[in-house]
Amino acid sequence: MSRSSTTEADESSSDTQPKQAQSCLTDHETPAVNASDDGEHENDTDELGIPAGIDLSMLSMSCAELEAAMRLPYHAAADLIDEPAGTDPRFTGALADDRLAVLTKHLVGVAHESRVAITEAGWYVSVVDPSNVVMASAWLPAADWAAYDCEREGVIGLNWDGDGGSVSRALAHFERGATVAISYDDRTIALDDGIPFEFSTLDPGSTRQPPETPDLVLPNSFTLPGVDIDELTERMDDIADHVAVVGCPGTDGIELRAEGDTAVVTKEYAGFDDLTEFDGSRKHDVFATYIAAADRTVLSLDYLRNVFSTPRKRDLETGYTFRFGDGLPMKIERQLGSEGFLRYLQAPRVHSE
Template sequence: MFKAVLADSRVWKSIIDSVSTLVEEGAFIADPSGIKLRAMDPSRVAMVDLELPKAAFEGYDCSAEMPIGVNFEDMKNIMKRAGSNEKLELEKADEEARLKIRFRGKTTRTFSLPLLDLGKEELSAPRIPFNVSIKTPAATLLEAIRDAEVVSDFVKMTADQGVLKVRASGDRGEVDVEITKESGELLSIEMKEPAHALYSLSYLTKMMVASALSEIATLMFSTDMPLRLDFNLSTGGKIVYYLAPRMESD
């Protein structure tokens, strides 16, 4: 038996919004310590790694490991119905192939989502060192990514001398955003060596949906290596994304 209670149903809504941009189907793993999800997008360019420890919940009860395979589009459509000031209860009996999703507010509204038997794919998170680790307001990073989208489908991230440069260029022009310590927008930077790499803007935009969950984003990368993007939830737990680099044509 699995049962988890979240104080604010909209936190789970934002989590599902974030995951569903990348992943069509996937299995949460609930165990006594909390809920985890690790899944790749269909083209296997990006990975999402979600951890919600028991402490992130108002109530949590899970006696043994239990996979909860879902279609994220269906779950997203249910979570669109989340209202303000509503608790969320997730509940699954051992023998049932359905997840109960219950909103408790003025009324009690219970959705029952058919679960998927997805088999088991063991994904490991990339074990790669990152030469640069930067904390910045999630909104600032989101704006820079949207700026880059005006002229291109790809963005070049460059970290050097205490500055994060977000650059893009295409037929429609060029964009150059500098996020500096002086401006107060670069909250911290740890750098073993300068780094620059090219990433897909469409994936970054999808990953930034998680900025609804966290005011701060942590960006890690190395030259021409995958990017890692962390969002720490205020309730506890985190969403981590990994994104493969694009090879630079020049």
């Protein structure tokens, strides 16, 4: 498949491994993700009592047909990434340097290498840290590339950071705002801003197998600018090794509290005025809450800091949505381009009161 479009550009990690963090692979006997956890509740119906937006043709579909109709393009790529022994892909394209930098700097906070599924619909990345505490996924759809031509689909193993050939090494020399030509064939990837940087890729079978994401009901959500979370967790990390996230249904707000041996840092967010670092005016893009219960979860600050300390400050001026339940893993998501995303799942920390 070949396409070309014009898009706007978006604007080394810690290896510490806290011993008291649970694994993302912990089984939680909970049903699938609550469809209303984004805080949007639509009750509109037409005169026949049919909810707005429902396609009547779906009522006659079989379960298999319904499942196929609801699948998004990245789902097929996510399935492909679990089969790294398949076909070696062939690809050429072009992507804004800033967008590639945002992706890379977020991923290296989790791990230095990962599998990448290259498909006709886009690139899908899945990565997990060595302790299985944090896993991340990313989707770069074809529509967000300046040019995209996937001649053959497949999975590669890619070094995002480290000595020798890696994406980070190439990005260090690129001029900000440039469009980078990217090509892959026969175990070699090339990043070219006018001076080609080529390096060998990894055997995808040698990279860590991405774990299956547990099905979770996470009834609470809040969206904050990354710059606020970065500043807050940096201060918390100075005095404690964990942070408690608590829902406050009465105010539809949340409290983040870090307690050390001799100091405490607490911050409540119930409105846009509670933000301290974000100085823009896009309040609806960077602040929102939906708190259904007084749930509480505790996270390792070391791992949470890795998500926000490696990107550049300007890349954190967008909204990050957090979804949580009582003692359950925390989901974190931000938009990447017009249709892409970055997603994290961090296991809760075992903590005794």
